[in-house]
Amino acid sequence: ISLVLTLLSHKAAKYSHKAVLKVAGYTLLLVLILALYYVRAIDTASYILSSFFAALSLLISLYTPLYAKSLRYPRELELLVDSFLYALVATYAAPNIITLISAWTFVEILGFTLIRLGEEHSLEGPLTSSRGFLLTSTATYELSVFTLVVASFFALGVNPQILLEPFTEITSRVPVHYAVLPLILLGFLTKAAITPLHFWLPSAHSIAPSPASA
Numbered sequence: 001i002s003l004v005l006t007l008l009s010h011k012a013a014k015y016s017h018k019a020v021l022k023v024a025g026y027t028l029l030l031v032l033i034l035a036l037y038y039v040r041a042i043d044t045a046s047y048i049l050s051s052f053f054a055a056l057s058l059l060i061s062l063y064t065p066l067y068a069k070s071l072r073y074p075r076e077l078e079l080l081v082d083s084f085l086y087a088l089v090a091t092y093a094a095p096n097i098i099t100l101i102s103a104w105t106f107v108e109i110l111g112f113t114l115i116r117l118g119e120e121h122s123l124e125g126p127l128t129s130s131r132g133f134l135l136t137s138t139a140t141y142e143l144s145v146f147t148l149v150v151a152s153f154f155a156l157g158v159n160p161q162i163l164l165e166p167f168t169e170i171t172s173r174v175p176v177h178y179a180v181l182p183l184i185l186l187g188f189l190t191k192a193a194i195t196p197l198h199f200w201l202p203s204a205h206s207i208a209p210s211p212a213s214a
Helices: 002-009 015-038 044-070 076-092 097-121 129-156 160-164 167-173 181-191 201-207
Strands: none
Touching: 002 015, 002 076, 015 044, 015 076, 044 076, 076 097, 097 129, 097 201, 129 181
16 A cells, blocks of 8 residues: 555646655555564564665655656656665565565666666766676675575575565574675675775766665
């Protein structure tokens, strides 16, 4: 229902109607996050991060149609940004491995698409920011996530059911060897642009539409 309300806001002709639908959609998203925390599907850290980002996402979503209109971006920018925001919230609030993988994969695809859109809209001519994002941020993410899956399988056995078990139940049962810890952290450190893995960020964030960069 939350996503449907947000998508319906894209059809509204008046900005005031858009705003009401967006507020309703993101408020329901916050309620869903609270429900996940209440039934202990996510831990306190996930609850705080996802709640904070959902509230921040509402502000970004409200700003996007104004930004798109002022800079004459195509209509699909609003859809891409809202989809990007929902995927990011889902990543923070992921209760299990399969949800984390799925949501983060959507984040990478949509992030690449938004940077590519910014390149096409740029007056600076052909740019390669999207390729840099794809080769660094996305590649290291894949390495980290699948290292996490393999580590879980080694600790608990090769059982696809593990992918569906809540993090709150399996984290204490999955010891991570110090030798594989850098591989797991690599994707997160690259996504956070921690030095020396920051080189992709300046070009990608400067060319991406402001709501996506935010």
